[in-house]
Amino acid sequence: MDLLNYAFMQRALLAAVLVGITAPAVGIYLVQRRQALMGDGIGHVAMTGVGLGFLLSWSPVWMATTVSVLGAVIMELIRWYGKTRGDIALAMLFYGGMAGGVMFINLAPGGSNANLTSYLFGSLSTVSESDVTAICLLAAFVVLVTLGLRRQLFAVSQDEEFARVTGLPVRALNLLTAVTAAVTVTVAMRVVGLLLVSALMVVPVAAAQQLSRSFAATFAIAVAIGVTVTIGGTVTSYYQDVPPGATIVLLTIAAFVALSVLAAPLARRRARALAAAQPAGDPAECAIPATRAPGDEVGV
DSSP states (O other): OGGGGSHHHHHHHHHHHHHHHHHHHHHHHHHHTTOTTHHHHHHHHHHHHHHHHHHHTSOHHHHHHHHHHHHHHHHHHHHHHOGGGHHHHHHHHHHHHHHHHHHHHHHSTTOOTHHHHHHHHOOSTTOOHHHHHHHHHHHHHHHHHHHHTHHHHHHHHHOHHHHHHTTOOHHHHHHHHHHHHHHHHHHHTTTTOTTTHHHHHHHHHHHHHTTOOSHHHHHHHHHHHHHHHHHHHHHHHHHHTOOHHHHHHHHHHHHHHHHHHHHHHHHHHHHHHHHHHSOTTSOGGGSOOOOOOTTOOTTO
């Protein structure tokens, strides 16, 4: 493949693989917590970090990471204490993040709204070596958290009250999930873009759920889908000269539709197999349900 002869495409493909791994890895917990749009909100806040990076001549990736982590913590605090006014506070945080990004980048020397485009929608040619270093470090953090604490994070995502009774530090784990989501947004912004990253965190998980209900299988399938669509979208963007972020998201949605169509006959086949396995004399409503293996929780 001739695209591998170019250093910028090597960097872009490496970043795409890391994004394909990290986004669904965090997204599976957000989907279970019914916070599917959290990534979108963090993306708005991260725009202020990008603008500050240009204004202060610092790395936009690291500045966006700092600001988005702070924004994610504030979002969690609002969720705990905001009560009836929480949605208004979140809206002001999101819109303020967008406005701050536009304002700061226009105040930066030689800055303009055009500088934001590659961060909003992704860009292959602008992924630098320093960006790749930052993405690798941040992705390593995300993978360590999402895999190393998977049991604890899953327990809190399923039922916070039960997790609290069992002695888990629920608030600390919720904060860690929010911070990990913020880091993932900044990992993905150079490839997918801040405005589209939420789709890559949510849609692969939703697609994987069409085929499996166990946590381990859903996690593995979602990551496989994420890596496939990010590489496919990056390669397509190179050859067809189309925006990488939009291409990746459209491929992700296509994967969801394809798996949804495939899931229907598979579900009917499982139902027939289950019916055939029941003793002939027992009515279906009296049949003993199959024992569920540990980790095969429904809904994940």
